[in-house]
Amino acid sequence: xxxxxxxxxxxxxxxxxxxxxCAVGSWLTRDNFYSAxxxxxxxxxxxxIYASFNLQPAVxxxxxxxxxxxxxxxxxxxxxxxxxxxxKMNLIWTLPALVIIAVLGYVYSEKSISEVNYAxxxxxxxxxxxxIFLICMMVLVMLSAIxxxxxxxx
Amino acid sequence: MIVAIAICLLIVAYLMAISARDLVRLLISLELMxxxxxxxxxxxxxxxxxMAFTILVVAIFTSxxxxxxxxxxxxITDKLRKGVEIEKVSVGGDTV
Numbered sequence: 001x002x003x004x005x006x007x008x009x010x011x012x013x014x015x016x017x018x019x020x021x022c023a024v025g026s027w028l029t030r031d032n033f034y035s036a037x038x039x040x041x042x043x044x045x046x047x048x049i050y051a052s053f054n055l056q057p058a059v060x061x062x063x064x065x066x067x068x069x070x071x072x073x074x075x076x077x078x079x080x081x082x083x084x085x086x087x088k089m090n091l092i093w094t095l096p097a098l099v100i101i102a103v104l105g106y107v108y109s110e111k112s113i114s115e116v117n118y119a120x121x122x123x124x125x126x127x128x129x130x131x132i133f134l135i136c137m138m139v140l141v142m143l144s145a146i147x148x149x150x151x152x153x154x
Numbered sequence: 155m156i157v158a159i160a161i162c163l164l165i166v167a168y169l170m171a172i173s174a175r176d177l178v179r180l181l182i183s184l185e186l187m188x189x190x191x192x193x194x195x196x197x198x199x200x201x202x203x204x205m206a207f208t209i210l211v212v213a214i215f216t217s218x219x220x221x222x223x224x225x226x227x228x229x230i231t232d233k234l235r236k237g238v239e240i241e242k243v244s245v246g247g248d249t250v
Contacts, residue, residue, distance in 0.1 A: 009155070016162075020163060023186050026170065026182060027173070032178045032179060036178075039189075042186065046163075049196065053196065053199065055199060066192075066214055073222065074178075074181060074221070081238050094169065100165060104158040104161055
């Protein structure tokens with residue numbers, strides 16, 4: 001049981017790091033289209049954290065409603081307005097943000113993850129494979145969109 | 155740890171909103187902020203799962219509706235002001 005909890009902690013940490021990395025990528029990239037794509041992937045990692053707690057209805061809602069509907073519309077809008085305006089990076093704000101992230105990492109690194117009551121959520125566990133297929137389908141759609149945009153030359 | 159990840163996402167979203175030069179980037183930063191909110195709800199599942207799930211459903215649908223309205227506002231701003239740069243929304247979009 002302790003090994004399983006450690007594995008779950010490791011999985012959640014990895015998903016969280018990937019989500020933050022995608023968010024940073026979304027911030028740093030100059031192209032709005034790739035920024036929206038990075039944001040959608042970050043949202044998928046957030047849904048993955050929910051999945052690691054076996055909260056499948058939340059995974060379905062986040063991936064299908066938030067990423068599937070709003071995220072795709074955002075990607076479409078970002079692809080329409082693909083501005084490459086040189087942005088002014090305000091490095092003064094970056095330093096306190098890094099300090100806060102370092103303090104949070106130090107404070108919460110020793111904290112264990114609290115148990116989640118699965119009693120309400122067990123009834124949808126059997127749809128896990130369907131959710132995986134839906135997420136794979138969305139990733140394929142995004143990859144196809146990138147390929148089409150590159151072919152058109154937008 | 156979940157709260158720390160949520161706060162990190164929120165900070166990155168704030169930095170993105172500060173350095174945004176157009177409305178699309180502002181929209182993307184808002185969506186990242188909502189993802190931090192969704193993460194912050196997870197600890198509530200250990201106290202009251204049904205209440206947490208209800209809050210999550212309401213948060214997802216409210217934020218989705220808000221973002222869709224913002225997308226519409228971006229399109230209208232582009233039509234009226236011929237661009238989506240932040241500088242073109244000078245007085246909060248009173249005339250939009």
